[in-house]
Amino acid sequence: MASRPESSLPPELYYDDKEAKKYTQNSRIIQIQSEMSERAIELLSLPEDPTIRSSLLVLDVGCGSGISGAALTEAGLNWFGVDISSSMLEIALENEVEGGLARCDIGHGLPFRAGCFDAVVSVSALQWLAYSDRSTANPIRRQRAFFTSLYACMSVGARAVLQFYPADELQLQLLLNSAMSCGFTGGLVTDYPESAKARKHFLVLDTAGTRPMPAAQDEAGGRHSTKQQQPMRKGSKAWIMRKKEQYRRKNPDSKALPSDSKYTGRKRKPRF
Amino acid sequence: IFKISNMKLILHNMLTSAMIKGVKKGYPLLLRATKVELQPVEFDAGFVVHMLPRLDWSGVTAAVQCLNQLDLLQDPLPELPPTVPDDYANNEDFLRKAHIALMQLDVIEGCLVCPETGREFPIAKGIPNMLINDNEAA
Numbered sequence: 001m002a003s004r005p006e007s008s009l010p011p012e013l014y015y016d017d018k019e020a021k022k023y024t025q026n027s028r029i030i031q032i033q034s035e036m037s038e039r040a041i042e043l044l045s046l047p048e049d050p051t052i053r054s055s056l057l058v059l060d061v062g063c064g065s066g067i068s069g070a071a072l073t074e075a076g077l078n079w080f081g082v083d084i085s086s087s088m089l090e091i092a093l094e095n096e097v098e099g100g101l102a103r104c105d106i107g108h109g110l111p112f113r114a115g116c117f118d119a120v121v122s123v124s125a126l127q128w129l130a131y132s133d134r135s136t137a138n139p140i141r142r143q144r145a146f147f148t149s150l151y152a153c154m155s156v157g158a159r160a161v162l163q164f165y166p167a168d169e170l171q172l173q174l175l176l177n178s179a180m181s182c183g184f185t186g187g188l189v190t191d192y193p194e195s196a197k198a199r200k201h202f203l204v205l206d207t208a209g210t211r212p213m214p215a216a217q218d219e220a221g222g223r224h225s226t227k228q229q230q231p232m233r234k235g236s237k238a239w240i241m242r243k244k245e246q247y248r249r250k251n252p253d254s255k256a257l258p259s260d261s262k263y264t265g266r267k268r269k270p271r272f
Numbered sequence: 273i274f275k276i277s278n279m280k281l282i283l284h285n286m287l288t289s290a291m292i293k294g295v296k297k298g299y300p301l302l303l304r305a306t307k308v309e310l311q312p313v314e315f316d317a318g319f320v321v322h323m324l325p326r327l328d329w330s331g332v333t334a335a336v337q338c339l340n341q342l343d344l345l346q347d348p349l350p351e352l353p354p355t356v357p358d359d360y361a362n363n364e365d366f367l368r369k370a371h372i373a374l375m376q377l378d379v380i381e382g383c384l385v386c387p388e389t390g391r392e393f394p395i396a397k398g399i400p401n402m403l404i405n406d407n408e409a410a
Contacts, residue, residue, distance in 0.1 A: 051318055052318075054316055054318060054319060055316070055318035055319045055321070055322035055323075056322065057322075057323065078319065080283060082402075084403070089399055092277065093277060093397060093399075097277050098277075099277060100277055100279060100280060100282075101398075102279075102283070102287070102399060102400050102401075103399055103400070103401045103402060103403060104401075104402040104403055105403055105404070108291045108406075108409040108410075109290070109291035109409070109410065111287050111288055111289065111290070111291055111402040112286050112287065112288060113286050113287075113288050113290075113299055113328070115326055116286045116326055137406055145291075145409070145410070149291065155326070
């Protein structure tokens with residue numbers, strides 16, 4: 001399988017003019033990005049009324065060449081987009097996108113005042129925060145800077161839907177943890193969870209706690225409520241099972257571990 | 273829906289340099305424009321009414337004064353009251369003036385300046401460059 005773009009270069013160097021051109025010419029890339037943008041907008045669960053929509057302001061994180069911006073405009077929404085790559089922003093200008101643009105590094109924190117945005121979307125951008133190529137940059141610190149500033153620049157009750165491509169389970173958990181430690185409620189929604197190829201991860205983050213999580217999409221095209229994936233808490237049943245599995249892998253012949261049963265990790269009666 | 277991606281005063285009003293270490297507030301960023309244009313944009317009262325409470329109004333009036341002084345336009349921008357009127361939601365005259373200032377004035381070239389550190393952020397092709405170095409970050 002081809003290596004991931006994030007493992008070769010940082011985004012401001014990876015998305016040079018040649019790479020950025022693919023985002024105008026490669027119809028498959030454009031189609032996939034468009035579909036994910038539309039799905040992200042759907043997950044925002046904004047009112048359908050076009051008069052309400054045209055009064056809102058959305059932030060597009062990692063707007064790139066403007067594919068997601070076009071979807072936002074199509075959905076009747078005003079937006080500002082930020083991206084680190086000048087080549088990609090050039091393409092956005094050529095495409096005559098209908099949103100304001102700014103260049104910045106989201107890992108330093110977003111350059112916006114408090115409470116500006118009614119909603120936030122991001123398509124295929126956040127995984128870049130999982131990597132660090134410079135000795136001065138710490139990925140966790142960058143993630144925290146991003147999520148803290150994201151929370152701050154969202155209005156009360158606003159929702160952020162952030163699609164991203166984690167390289168593995170660890171990256172996924174780290175990003176999820178970074179987000180949830182910055183004051184958001186919500187969690188992860190994964191479409192087509194059974195298929196390694198088709199699965200799509202969306203971080204759905206709310207600034208006010210009372211909204212229900214949207215339903216994920218599965219193979220049959222049906223919608224079902226997925227239990228939102230919380231970061232694995234130490235001492236939880238999932239954590240216990242994972243620890244036991246790790247031990248078994250390292251010590252396949254050991255008989256020291258009790259076998260799993262319906263009592264494993266069961267909630268005990270509080271004794272105090 | 274507003275057209276064209278050039279920096280408008282509504283975007284300028286929301287930008288801050290607060291991601292720089294040591295900066296307390298970071299707005300309003302001083303606007304040093306060298307090239308501006310007036311673009312027609314359809315007036316959407318609902319959008320202006322929705323955005324007004326979020327804006328730092330003194331930052332808006334300061335930017336308008338600054339631009340009028342620079343004398344880069346054929347006709348100056350309409351004068352805005354120092355505070356947002358209480359009846360703004362129904363005051364179409366005020367909303368239209370605010371709309372012209374916030375949505376129709378495009379800043380194509382120039383720079384933004386952090387009011388606390390003097391750090392400059394260039395604007396080229398209507399896009400402000402808010403990139404900072406790792407050692408400047410908070």
